[in-house]
Amino acid sequence: MLLHHIHFFSISMVFIMSIFFPNSIILKDKAGSPYVTCRAQRRLLWILCSHSGGRQRKLNPSRLAGCQHVWRLRGHRSLVSVSCSGAAHTGNRQQLFPKTTPRMDDCAQQRPLFTFGVIADIQYADIDDGLNYTRTRRRYYRSSLQLLRNAQESWSESAVKPEFILQLGDIIDGFNKGHDASDRALDTVLRQLGSSPVEVHHVWGNHEFYNFSRSSLLSSKLNSSLLGDRSRARAGSDIYAYHFSPFPGFTFVVLDAYDVSLLGREESSEEYRSALSLIKQHNNNQDLNCPPVLEGLQQRFTMFNGGFSKDQLDWLDSVLSSADEKQQRVTIVSHLPVHPCSTTPICLAWNYDELLAVISSHSSVVCVMAGHDHDGGYYRDKDTGVHHLTLEGVIETPPDDNAFGTVSVYEDRMVLKGSGRIPNREFLFSRCHSDTDDRAG
Numbered sequence: 001m002l003l004h005h006i007h008f009f010s011i012s013m014v015f016i017m018s019i020f021f022p023n024s025i026i027l028k029d030k031a032g033s034p035y036v037t038c039r040a041q042r043r044l045l046w047i048l049c050s051h052s053g054g055r056q057r058k059l060n061p062s063r064l065a066g067c068q069h070v071w072r073l074r075g076h077r078s079l080v081s082v083s084c085s086g087a088a089h090t091g092n093r094q095q096l097f098p099k100t101t102p103r104m105d106d107c108a109q110q111r112p113l114f115t116f117g118v119i120a121d122i123q124y125a126d127i128d129d130g131l132n133y134t135r136t137r138r139r140y141y142r143s144s145l146q147l148l149r150n151a152q153e154s155w156s157e158s159a160v161k162p163e164f165i166l167q168l169g170d171i172i173d174g175f176n177k178g179h180d181a182s183d184r185a186l187d188t189v190l191r192q193l194g195s196s197p198v199e200v201h202h203v204w205g206n207h208e209f210y211n212f213s214r215s216s217l218l219s220s221k222l223n224s225s226l227l228g229d230r231s232r233a234r235a236g237s238d239i240y241a242y243h244f245s246p247f248p249g250f251t252f253v254v255l256d257a258y259d260v261s262l263l264g265r266e267e268s269s270e271e272y273r274s275a276l277s278l279i280k281q282h283n284n285n286q287d288l289n290c291p292p293v294l295e296g297l298q299q300r301f302t303m304f305n306g307g308f309s310k311d312q313l314d315w316l317d318s319v320l321s322s323a324d325e326k327q328q329r330v331t332i333v334s335h336l337p338v339h340p341c342s343t344t345p346i347c348l349a350w351n352y353d354e355l356l357a358v359i360s361s362h363s364s365v366v367c368v369m370a371g372h373d374h375d376g377g378y379y380r381d382k383d384t385g386v387h388h389l390t391l392e393g394v395i396e397t398p399p400d401d402n403a404f405g406t407v408s409v410y411e412d413r414m415v416l417k418g419s420g421r422i423p424n425r426e427f428l429f430s431r432c433h434s435d436t437d438d439r440a441g
């Protein structure tokens, strides 16, 4: 009964408002679908989402407002049907959006729920260009800062402002350490990143540990875990892993791929000893940065890689269980790629298989994003439907090119708009491998 009253009230409110503010209440797009356009109407939508059906939902007006000024209401072409905000009675947000979504080309016309920026391996240093270890790729240490600037300009000019930026690790290069320039280089890059108000989630890569100890990283601006969900934000005392939810129904988990590693661990620590024992089981070389074999997955056992401890995997397992229950979409973020088909084996996480096992036991994971392999890569896991994206690195991108992406998130997919050498990709959320899966990516 109460629901009917609320429903009637919502229809009446929109009707009355439309008489007084006819142009600001309902606008129609070219297809004739109505938009929510004014603050009052977003507020009304929020009230309905929050209270209808007596269920408090995690939506608030500022989130709605930040969320694009415009909310499309599904399939309702008449004024009265705006009361479809009462669809939130069921607590099912999907009903506010089309169930059948258009293909990628059409997504450009569809308003995303939210967007975010991605960028990897900036590796800034105020030094001349150089080459990678195998001397096959040029590294542009100085101009990587300009490429970051390009990314930010593009994000700040975009019609839909990103909710956040994912910085996928290796923000400054290890060479800074040798020049006693670690702090200066980090300040330079963070100042650039701070020039726009959008929040940045930082992932830690091997170059973070070439420059800083784990404890100093934890107390630095590269620790963005305070932006994460406060309850059970972190995986463990000095493990840098946390999760955050930028939009109802979506969770992002930042992982610490160097939790088990020789990097960032004191030589006297138990963690160092056990990581050393692990790598030595697979790599007999004097120089542990030199891969143990020339081909195959065993190449991953080098000192510039690392892995995930049992504590972190258990924590991830519990985060994903909770996400499964809430039917959320989870994107996992790690510096090291974890699927052998999404990268060259030399860049894989040591115990990538254990992480994949955790992922495959949960229905909520839709995507894994990583950096480290500067050539980038992509693979959709045929068994789980999870998309594994390895983003091309800024550091090996010429100054006249670009390497960043903007991801638009919809109910049933994410669409990566790549800039420069990053290709456009589409990540459908369906779990099972179907005929539509192969066109992803």
Ligand SMILES: Nc1ncnc2c1ncn2[C@@H]1O[C@H](COP(=O)(O)OP(=O)(O)O)[C@@H](O)[C@H]1O
Pocket (backbone or CB within 6 Å): 132, 133, 134, 170, 174, 206, 207, 287, 289, 290, 291, 304, 372
């Ligand atoms: N094949 C290799 N053999 C020996 N050392 C290597 C090899 N590849 C990389 N290294 C060393 O490992 C460290 C990390 O390599 P680097 O190329 O800087 O990593 P990234 O790809 O993350 O930028 C550097 O000190 C580099 O000299």
